[in-house]
Amino acid sequence: MSLKQNLHNLKEKYKGTKMAPAFNAIHTFLYMPNDVTHGGTHIKAADDLKRTMNMVIISLLPCLLFGMYNAGYQHYAAIDPSLRDNVLANFFTFDNLWIGIIKVLPLVIVSYGVGLGVEFIFAIIKGHEVEEGYLVTGMLVPLIVPIDTPLWMLSVAVVFGVVIGKEVFGGTGMNILNPALTIRAFLFFAYPTWMSGDKVWVYDAVNRAGTVDAISGETVLGSYAQNLTTNYSIFDKFFGFIPGSVGETSTFLILLGAAFLIFTKIGSWRIIVSTFLGAAAMGMIFNQVVAADIITSSSKFYGLMSTAWWEHLMIGGLAFGAVYMATDPVTASQTNKGKWIYGFLIGFISIMIRVFNPAYPEGVFLAILLMNVFAPTIDHYVVQGNVKNRLKRAKVKTA
Amino acid sequence: MGLLSKKDAALLTDPLADNNPITIQVLGICSALAITAELKASIVMAVSVMFVLALGNVVISLMRNIIPSKIRIIVQLVVVAALVIIVDLVLKAFAYELSKTLSVFVGLIITNCIIMGRFEAFALGNSPWRSFLDGIGNAAGYGAILVIVGFFRELLGSGTLLGFKVLGDPIEKTGLYAIGYENNGFMLLSPMALIVLGVIIWIQRSRNKALIEEH
Numbered sequence: 001m002s003l004k005q006n007l008h009n010l011k012e013k014y015k016g017t018k019m020a021p022a023f024n025a026i027h028t029f030l031y032m033p034n035d036v037t038h039g040g041t042h043i044k045a046a047d048d049l050k051r052t053m054n055m056v057i058i059s060l061l062p063c064l065l066f067g068m069y070n071a072g073y074q075h076y077a078a079i080d081p082s083l084r085d086n087v088l089a090n091f092f093t094f095d096n097l098w099i100g101i102i103k104v105l106p107l108v109i110v111s112y113g114v115g116l117g118v119e120f121i122f123a124i125i126k127g128h129e130v131e132e133g134y135l136v137t138g139m140l141v142p143l144i145v146p147i148d149t150p151l152w153m154l155s156v157a158v159v160f161g162v163v164i165g166k167e168v169f170g171g172t173g174m175n176i177l178n179p180a181l182t183i184r185a186f187l188f189f190a191y192p193t194w195m196s197g198d199k200v201w202v203y204d205a206v207n208r209a210g211t212v213d214a215i216s217g218e219t220v221l222g223s224y225a226q227n228l229t230t231n232y233s234i235f236d237k238f239f240g241f242i243p244g245s246v247g248e249t250s251t252f253l254i255l256l257g258a259a260f261l262i263f264t265k266i267g268s269w270r271i272i273v274s275t276f277l278g279a280a281a282m283g284m285i286f287n288q289v290v291a292a293d294i295i296t297s298s299s300k301f302y303g304l305m306s307t308a309w310w311e312h313l314m315i316g317g318l319a320f321g322a323v324y325m326a327t328d329p330v331t332a333s334q335t336n337k338g339k340w341i342y343g344f345l346i347g348f349i350s351i352m353i354r355v356f357n358p359a360y361p362e363g364v365f366l367a368i369l370l371m372n373v374f375a376p377t378i379d380h381y382v383v384q385g386n387v388k389n390r391l392k393r394a395k396v397k398t399a
Numbered sequence: 400m401g402l403l404s405k406k407d408a409a410l411l412t413d414p415l416a417d418n419n420p421i422t423i424q425v426l427g428i429c430s431a432l433a434i435t436a437e438l439k440a441s442i443v444m445a446v447s448v449m450f451v452l453a454l455g456n457v458v459i460s461l462m463r464n465i466i467p468s469k470i471r472i473i474v475q476l477v478v479v480a481a482l483v484i485i486v487d488l489v490l491k492a493f494a495y496e497l498s499k500t501l502s503v504f505v506g507l508i509i510t511n512c513i514i515m516g517r518f519e520a521f522a523l524g525n526s527p528w529r530s531f532l533d534g535i536g537n538a539a540g541y542g543a544i545l546v547i548v549g550f551f552r553e554l555l556g557s558g559t560l561l562g563f564k565v566l567g568d569p570i571e572k573t574g575l576y577a578i579g580y581e582n583n584g585f586m587l588l589s590p591m592a593l594i595v596l597g598v599i600i601w602i603q604r605s606r607n608k609a610l611i612e613e614h
Contacts, residue, residue, distance in 0.1 A: 150579060164594060168601065190585035 004031045021123040025130035049172075053135040055264050059257035060139050060247070060324070064108070066240060067247035068100025071147050074243050075099055075203040078215040084231070087241050103203055104246055107142035110151045114158045115141075122167050133172030133179070133330075134162065140180035140324060143247025144317065144365070145187065146200040153194065157186045177372050178331045181365045188360070196360045198222060201243035217243035220315040221354065225361035227303040237314045248320035251313070258323040267327040270336060271343040275322035276313055278347025283309025286355060304355045312351055321364035322347065331372040335382040342378055346371045403532070410532040414540030417607065421544040422600045426512040431545055432592040434504050438561050441549030443490070443497055445542025447505060451482040452514050453534035459522035460530035466523075475518045476509070483508045513541055548595050556586030 007027040014023045029050060073096045077083045083090045090096075115134045123130040141158065161183030166175040188195045199205045202217035209216075220242055223230045232242050240250025248254070261267030286305040289295055295305050313319065326332060326346050333342040346367050353363025403411070420426045427448075434440045458478050459466075466474050487505045490498035498505065508514065517537055522530040553559055558566040558575075567574015569582060585591045604610045 152579070153581070156583075164597075168597075186585060189588060190583040191581055192584060194581075 007031065018124055018127075021128065021130050022120050025120070025123070049132045050135070052266055053132050055266050056136045056261065056324070057139050059260040060136075060143065062253045062256060063143055063247040063250060063320075064104070064139070066250050066253050067143060068104045069093075069096045070100075070240065070249055071103050071203055071246065072096025072099035073241065074147075074201070074217055075215075078202045078205065078217050079213075084236075084241075087236065091241065099203055103147050104142060106151055107145065107149065107154060107246065108139070110154050111141040111158055112138040114155045115162050118159055118162045118167070122163075122171070126171075131172035133166065133175075137162075137180045137183075141183050144180065144184050144245050144320065146195060147203050147246055148200055148206050149187070149194060153187060153191055157183045157190070160186045173330055175330060177369055178325055178328050181325055181369050181372075184365050185369060188365075192360075196222075201245075219244050219361075221304070221361040224303040224307055224315075227297070227300065234311075234314075237311070242315070245317060248317045251319045254319045254323050261323065261327070267323065268329075268332065268339055270339040271327050271332055271346075272322050274340045274343030275318075275326050275347040275350075278344035278349075279313055279318055279322075279351050280309050280347070281344075282348045282351035283307070283312040286351070301355055304361065312354070316354065316362050317364045318347070318350055321350070321368055325365070325368050326371075331375060333375045333378050333382075335379050338375070338378045338382045341382075342371055342375055345374075407529060407532055410529060411536040411539070414533075414536040415543060416540075416603075417610065419540045419544065419603075420513045420516075420537050421541055421596070422603055423610065424513075424516075426516055427541055428593075428596070430504050430507065430511060431541075431548060431596060432589045434501055435545055435549040435592050436552050436556060436587050437500065438546065438549040438553045440497065440500050441545040442542075443494070444501065444504065445538065445545050447486045447490070448508060448511065448513070448541055449535060449538035450486060451479060451508055452517060452538045453531055455479050455482055455514060456517055456522040456530035456534035457527045459518050460525060460527040463523050471519075471523065472515075475515060479509050479514055479518070513537060544596070544599065547599060548592055551595055552586045552592060555583045556591075558582050 007023075007030070011020075011023045011027045014020050069091060072093070073083070073091050076090075076095065112134075115138045116130075119130055119134050141154070141161075145154065161179050165177050165179045165182030166172065169175045194200055194206075198216045198218035199209055201219055202215060205215050205217060208214050218226075218228075218230075220230050220232060220237060236242055237251070239252050242249050258267060258272055262269045262272070286307075287309055290302070290306045295302055297306075299305075307315075322343070326343060333339050346364075349367040349370060350364040353366050354361055357363055357366075414420055417423065421428065421431055430444060434444050455475075455478050459475060462474070483506060486508070487498070490501070490505060517533060521533045525533070550560070553561075554565070558564060558569060564574075566580065567576045569576050
């Protein structure tokens with residue numbers, strides 16, 4: 001008997017009991033259900049929510065793999081800076097991957113284990129099917145946290161994010177805030193020492209702090225915020241050979257993922273493009289402020305304000321946020337015009353927070369959460385504007 | 400209960416659960432969010448409100464037949480302001496550090512909606528004894544929520560209770576901190592108080608379906 005048949009029988013056996021949603025979820029996660037509608041009236045696109053989610057996960061895999069190699073690379077390069085002289089030869093090594101395996105995989109497993117556990121419990125309490133929403137969230141979460149995040153902290157944050165960020169509103173599709181970013185925001189406000197500074201971005205830097213083996217790795221943004229320069233080339237920044245959260249360093253792979261999402265019509269190109277436009281606009285404004293000598297090098301904002309606008313697009317989590325977070329179909333604006341406004345403001349506010357936030361030189365997650373809250377308002381005014389225009393046209397004709 | 404009639408007892412017990420001023424009537428939220436980062440401050444706030452509300456209810460109830468209804472709000476404000484000044488001065492005299500922590504929120508008891516609400520809704524139409532019970536009951540319901548929120552915020556946010564390090568010492572790494580536990584800084588921020596309050600409301604309503612409003 002095939003695995004599919006086994007799962008189906010298991011599902012049938014538990015039908016009507018309390019545990020039914022759990023077995024049903026496992027079955028339909030892997031296979032098309034045995035009992036499908038016959039006849040033609042129901043024909044539509046084959047991509048249901050689970051397939052859509054799986055597509056997003058596929059588009060995230062390059063970032064995850066790269067993040068695993070990068071975890072090791074940043075660790076060894078912090079010990080021996082000469083490794084950075086020949087990135088390509090020293091990057092794709094097994095030693096690097098091994099650190100990724102022992103550090104990143106536990107993050108992924110804990111994120112999925114805890115998150116799906118909460119989803120299963122809620123499905124059983126509420127007596128409905130297990131919702132698919134966590135499939136993508138569970139993959140996004142490990143990619144946007146620092147490598148040394150303790151696993152218990154991640155679990156606490158995931159429980160908080162799934163329960164308070166999503167389930168209290170009614171589950172997948174009803175949430176106001178992006179659950180992955182809710183989890184990130186919780187971690188940031190609850191345990192700030194583990195989420196910022198120069199010790200958290202490189203594997204083992206926290207343990208070694210204060211010893212003779214001490215290593216550190218400041219993110220590019222962190223260095224700029226302190227008016228320091230970095231040794232990373234544009235090549236490093238674009239392809240992601242820099243310290244940062246696990247999976248968000250490589251702008252190149254994120255753009256590749258974006259191309260895949262746009263091609264499969266899952267991600268909204270309007271939001272992605274307008275987010276980059278907004279960030280570029282704010283970056284140019286700051287560049288002009290510096291060029292006009294309003295802000296001089298003695299100002300604490302000088303480092304980030306003088307960063308070229310195109311460099312702002314490459315460093316930090318902006319690209320990752322624009323492609324994977326802002327495009328979340330539940331929390332984004334729904335109207336096409338609304339998407340342009342929503343995305344533009346995310347980029348615009350991201351760079352503003354990045355420059356002016358004294359505690360933490362990154363703003364993309366705060367900007368997206370803020371615009372999540374405003375997305376329905378934007379949609380409301382876009383729709384009302386459209387209604388008004390049409391009424392006006394109707395009046396002109398009758399007159 | 401021998402001491403109180405059934406109706407009078409309900410004045411005391413109703414606000415504790417099914418007619419709680421915070422979780423059901425959603426009054427007095429500002430102070431519940433602002434001063435509950437420490438359990439001690441929560442308790443002092445609860446006691447202060449109880450003093451003001453119980454005495455104020457009695458005073459208003461005694462005067463209820465001679466207050467012209469056009470100026471009743473002003474009279475109520477005078478009464479509550481006088482009582483709050485007493486509380487404020489007592490705190491400053493005997494617990495100066497604590498009054499610093501509570502800062503303006505002692506003065507803001509005047510604007511606590513629960514107090515004016517009980518004056519208007521109850522004391523103006525009931526006898527002093529019943530008004531007194533109502534004041535004690537409502538203040539206790541308010542205080543109970545404050546203490547619950549304060550308990551969780553102080554325990555999870557600072558790892559202490561009433562200032563005692565119950566979870567170990569975070570700097571010397573003893574107790575829970577020895578195995579890597581850390582305080583949750585989010586608990587000390589007011590937004591988290593709102594979430595804790597929301598969770599309390601959630602639990603209360605899921606236990607008592609009658610409280611859920613029809614839509």
